[in-house]
Amino acid sequence: MNAITNVDHKSRATDIDKAVGAQVRFRRTELGLSQQQLADFLGVTYQQVAKYERGENRIGASRLYEIAIALKVKPAFFYENLDEIEAVSDRGLLELVRDYKSASVKDRALIRMTASHLSGGVV
Structure with missing residues:
Protein backbone atom coordinates (compact mmCIF):
# COMPACT_ATOMS: atom_id res chain seq x y z
CA MET A 1 0.00 0.00 0.00
CA SER A 89 -14.45 10.62 -20.82
CA ASP A 90 -17.46 12.64 -21.92
CA ARG A 91 -17.17 12.93 -25.70
CA GLY A 92 -19.50 15.93 -25.66
CA LEU A 93 -17.11 17.88 -23.46
CA LEU A 94 -14.22 17.18 -25.81
CA GLU A 95 -16.31 18.30 -28.78
CA LEU A 96 -17.29 21.45 -26.87
CA VAL A 97 -13.62 22.29 -26.30
CA ARG A 98 -12.87 21.78 -30.00
CA ASP A 99 -15.84 23.96 -31.02
CA TYR A 100 -14.87 26.63 -28.49
CA LYS A 101 -11.36 26.84 -29.94
CA SER A 102 -12.76 27.42 -33.43
CA ALA A 103 -15.25 30.09 -32.30
CA SER A 104 -14.69 33.81 -32.76
CA VAL A 105 -13.64 35.94 -29.77
CA LYS A 106 -17.18 37.36 -29.56
CA ASP A 107 -18.75 33.90 -29.64
CA ARG A 108 -16.30 32.64 -27.00
CA ALA A 109 -17.48 35.40 -24.67
CA LEU A 110 -21.09 34.38 -25.28
CA ILE A 111 -20.26 30.73 -24.61
CA ARG A 112 -18.55 31.63 -21.31
CA MET A 113 -21.47 33.84 -20.22
CA THR A 114 -23.98 31.12 -21.12
CA ALA A 115 -22.01 28.44 -19.27
CA SER A 116 -21.64 30.67 -16.24
CA HIS A 117 -25.36 31.46 -16.24
CA LEU A 118 -26.35 27.80 -16.60
CA SER A 119 -24.05 26.74 -13.75
CA GLY A 120 -25.34 29.47 -11.44
CA GLY A 121 -22.07 31.37 -11.53
CA VAL A 122 -21.52 35.09 -11.71
CA VAL A 123 -21.68 36.58 -15.19
Missing part, protein backbone atom coordinates in the same frame (compact mmCIF):
# COMPACT_ATOMS: atom_id res chain seq x y z
CA ASN A 2 1.09 3.53 -0.72
CA ALA A 3 0.20 6.10 1.95
CA ILE A 4 -0.22 8.91 -0.57
CA THR A 5 -2.85 7.34 -2.80
CA ASN A 6 -3.92 4.53 -0.46
CA VAL A 7 -3.88 1.97 -3.29
CA ASP A 8 -1.98 -1.19 -4.05
CA HIS A 9 0.58 -0.51 -6.80
CA LYS A 10 1.07 -3.95 -8.30
CA SER A 11 0.40 -3.22 -11.95
CA ARG A 12 -3.03 -1.68 -12.21
CA ALA A 13 -3.58 1.94 -13.09
CA THR A 14 -4.54 4.38 -10.36
CA ASP A 15 -6.78 7.43 -10.32
CA ILE A 16 -3.64 9.47 -10.92
CA ASP A 17 -2.92 7.48 -14.10
CA LYS A 18 -6.48 8.16 -15.23
CA ALA A 19 -6.17 11.87 -14.45
CA VAL A 20 -2.85 12.14 -16.33
CA GLY A 21 -4.40 10.27 -19.26
CA ALA A 22 -7.35 12.65 -19.23
CA GLN A 23 -4.93 15.58 -19.43
CA VAL A 24 -3.18 13.95 -22.40
CA ARG A 25 -6.53 13.52 -24.15
CA PHE A 26 -7.63 17.06 -23.29
CA ARG A 27 -4.45 18.62 -24.66
CA ARG A 28 -4.39 16.39 -27.77
CA THR A 29 -7.98 17.33 -28.52
CA GLU A 30 -7.29 20.99 -27.79
CA LEU A 31 -4.58 20.92 -30.46
CA GLY A 32 -6.89 19.11 -32.89
CA LEU A 33 -4.65 16.05 -33.12
CA SER A 34 -5.96 12.54 -33.66
CA GLN A 35 -4.83 9.59 -31.58
CA GLN A 36 -3.11 8.30 -34.72
CA GLN A 37 -1.13 11.52 -35.17
CA LEU A 38 0.10 11.40 -31.57
CA ALA A 39 0.83 7.69 -31.92
CA ASP A 40 2.91 8.31 -35.07
CA PHE A 41 4.96 10.94 -33.22
CA LEU A 42 5.56 8.54 -30.33
CA GLY A 43 6.17 5.47 -32.47
CA VAL A 44 3.32 3.48 -30.90
CA THR A 45 -0.11 2.34 -32.06
CA TYR A 46 -3.19 4.49 -31.71
CA GLN A 47 -4.55 1.75 -29.45
CA GLN A 48 -1.67 2.38 -27.05
CA VAL A 49 -2.46 6.10 -27.02
CA ALA A 50 -6.10 5.25 -26.27
CA LYS A 51 -4.99 3.09 -23.34
CA TYR A 52 -2.80 5.92 -22.02
CA GLU A 53 -5.71 8.35 -22.28
CA ARG A 54 -8.11 6.03 -20.47
CA GLY A 55 -5.53 5.38 -17.76
CA GLU A 56 -5.48 1.67 -18.57
CA ASN A 57 -1.72 1.71 -19.15
CA ARG A 58 0.64 3.76 -17.07
CA ILE A 59 2.80 6.34 -18.80
CA GLY A 60 6.49 6.08 -17.89
CA ALA A 61 8.56 9.19 -17.25
CA SER A 62 10.40 9.12 -20.57
CA ARG A 63 7.17 8.52 -22.51
CA LEU A 64 5.44 11.35 -20.65
CA TYR A 65 8.31 13.62 -21.62
CA GLU A 66 7.86 12.63 -25.28
CA ILE A 67 4.12 13.24 -25.03
CA ALA A 68 4.78 16.67 -23.52
CA ILE A 69 7.03 17.54 -26.48
CA ALA A 70 4.40 16.32 -28.96
CA LEU A 71 1.66 18.30 -27.23
CA LYS A 72 3.83 21.40 -26.73
CA VAL A 73 3.55 21.56 -22.94
CA LYS A 74 5.86 20.97 -20.00
CA PRO A 75 5.55 17.56 -18.32
CA ALA A 76 4.21 19.31 -15.21
CA PHE A 77 1.08 20.21 -17.22
CA PHE A 78 -0.18 16.66 -16.80
CA TYR A 79 -0.08 17.01 -13.00
CA GLU A 80 -1.52 20.52 -12.65
CA ASN A 81 -4.60 20.67 -10.42
CA LEU A 82 -4.37 16.94 -9.86
CA ASP A 83 -6.66 17.16 -6.87
CA GLU A 84 -9.35 18.79 -9.02
CA ILE A 85 -9.06 16.69 -12.17
CA GLU A 86 -11.83 14.33 -13.08
CA ALA A 87 -11.19 11.79 -15.82
CA VAL A 88 -12.64 13.34 -18.95
Whole structure:
Protein backbone atom coordinates (compact mmCIF):
# COMPACT_ATOMS: atom_id res chain seq x y z
CA MET A 1 0.00 0.00 0.00
CA ASN A 2 1.09 3.53 -0.72
CA ALA A 3 0.20 6.10 1.95
CA ILE A 4 -0.22 8.91 -0.57
CA THR A 5 -2.85 7.34 -2.80
CA ASN A 6 -3.92 4.53 -0.46
CA VAL A 7 -3.88 1.97 -3.29
CA ASP A 8 -1.98 -1.19 -4.05
CA HIS A 9 0.58 -0.51 -6.80
CA LYS A 10 1.07 -3.95 -8.30
CA SER A 11 0.40 -3.22 -11.95
CA ARG A 12 -3.03 -1.68 -12.21
CA ALA A 13 -3.58 1.94 -13.09
CA THR A 14 -4.54 4.38 -10.36
CA ASP A 15 -6.78 7.43 -10.32
CA ILE A 16 -3.64 9.47 -10.92
CA ASP A 17 -2.92 7.48 -14.10
CA LYS A 18 -6.48 8.16 -15.23
CA ALA A 19 -6.17 11.87 -14.45
CA VAL A 20 -2.85 12.14 -16.33
CA GLY A 21 -4.40 10.27 -19.26
CA ALA A 22 -7.35 12.65 -19.23
CA GLN A 23 -4.93 15.58 -19.43
CA VAL A 24 -3.18 13.95 -22.40
CA ARG A 25 -6.53 13.52 -24.15
CA PHE A 26 -7.63 17.06 -23.29
CA ARG A 27 -4.45 18.62 -24.66
CA ARG A 28 -4.39 16.39 -27.77
CA THR A 29 -7.98 17.33 -28.52
CA GLU A 30 -7.29 20.99 -27.79
CA LEU A 31 -4.58 20.92 -30.46
CA GLY A 32 -6.89 19.11 -32.89
CA LEU A 33 -4.65 16.05 -33.12
CA SER A 34 -5.96 12.54 -33.66
CA GLN A 35 -4.83 9.59 -31.58
CA GLN A 36 -3.11 8.30 -34.72
CA GLN A 37 -1.13 11.52 -35.17
CA LEU A 38 0.10 11.40 -31.57
CA ALA A 39 0.83 7.69 -31.92
CA ASP A 40 2.91 8.31 -35.07
CA PHE A 41 4.96 10.94 -33.22
CA LEU A 42 5.56 8.54 -30.33
CA GLY A 43 6.17 5.47 -32.47
CA VAL A 44 3.32 3.48 -30.90
CA THR A 45 -0.11 2.34 -32.06
CA TYR A 46 -3.19 4.49 -31.71
CA GLN A 47 -4.55 1.75 -29.45
CA GLN A 48 -1.67 2.38 -27.05
CA VAL A 49 -2.46 6.10 -27.02
CA ALA A 50 -6.10 5.25 -26.27
CA LYS A 51 -4.99 3.09 -23.34
CA TYR A 52 -2.80 5.92 -22.02
CA GLU A 53 -5.71 8.35 -22.28
CA ARG A 54 -8.11 6.03 -20.47
CA GLY A 55 -5.53 5.38 -17.76
CA GLU A 56 -5.48 1.67 -18.57
CA ASN A 57 -1.72 1.71 -19.15
CA ARG A 58 0.64 3.76 -17.07
CA ILE A 59 2.80 6.34 -18.80
CA GLY A 60 6.49 6.08 -17.89
CA ALA A 61 8.56 9.19 -17.25
CA SER A 62 10.40 9.12 -20.57
CA ARG A 63 7.17 8.52 -22.51
CA LEU A 64 5.44 11.35 -20.65
CA TYR A 65 8.31 13.62 -21.62
CA GLU A 66 7.86 12.63 -25.28
CA ILE A 67 4.12 13.24 -25.03
CA ALA A 68 4.78 16.67 -23.52
CA ILE A 69 7.03 17.54 -26.48
CA ALA A 70 4.40 16.32 -28.96
CA LEU A 71 1.66 18.30 -27.23
CA LYS A 72 3.83 21.40 -26.73
CA VAL A 73 3.55 21.56 -22.94
CA LYS A 74 5.86 20.97 -20.00
CA PRO A 75 5.55 17.56 -18.32
CA ALA A 76 4.21 19.31 -15.21
CA PHE A 77 1.08 20.21 -17.22
CA PHE A 78 -0.18 16.66 -16.80
CA TYR A 79 -0.08 17.01 -13.00
CA GLU A 80 -1.52 20.52 -12.65
CA ASN A 81 -4.60 20.67 -10.42
CA LEU A 82 -4.37 16.94 -9.86
CA ASP A 83 -6.66 17.16 -6.87
CA GLU A 84 -9.35 18.79 -9.02
CA ILE A 85 -9.06 16.69 -12.17
CA GLU A 86 -11.83 14.33 -13.08
CA ALA A 87 -11.19 11.79 -15.82
CA VAL A 88 -12.64 13.34 -18.95
CA SER A 89 -14.45 10.62 -20.82
CA ASP A 90 -17.46 12.64 -21.92
CA ARG A 91 -17.17 12.93 -25.70
CA GLY A 92 -19.50 15.93 -25.66
CA LEU A 93 -17.11 17.88 -23.46
CA LEU A 94 -14.22 17.18 -25.81
CA GLU A 95 -16.31 18.30 -28.78
CA LEU A 96 -17.29 21.45 -26.87
CA VAL A 97 -13.62 22.29 -26.30
CA ARG A 98 -12.87 21.78 -30.00
CA ASP A 99 -15.84 23.96 -31.02
CA TYR A 100 -14.87 26.63 -28.49
CA LYS A 101 -11.36 26.84 -29.94
CA SER A 102 -12.76 27.42 -33.43
CA ALA A 103 -15.25 30.09 -32.30
CA SER A 104 -14.69 33.81 -32.76
CA VAL A 105 -13.64 35.94 -29.77
CA LYS A 106 -17.18 37.36 -29.56
CA ASP A 107 -18.75 33.90 -29.64
CA ARG A 108 -16.30 32.64 -27.00
CA ALA A 109 -17.48 35.40 -24.67
CA LEU A 110 -21.09 34.38 -25.28
CA ILE A 111 -20.26 30.73 -24.61
CA ARG A 112 -18.55 31.63 -21.31
CA MET A 113 -21.47 33.84 -20.22
CA THR A 114 -23.98 31.12 -21.12
CA ALA A 115 -22.01 28.44 -19.27
CA SER A 116 -21.64 30.67 -16.24
CA HIS A 117 -25.36 31.46 -16.24
CA LEU A 118 -26.35 27.80 -16.60
CA SER A 119 -24.05 26.74 -13.75
CA GLY A 120 -25.34 29.47 -11.44
CA GLY A 121 -22.07 31.37 -11.53
CA VAL A 122 -21.52 35.09 -11.71
CA VAL A 123 -21.68 36.58 -15.19
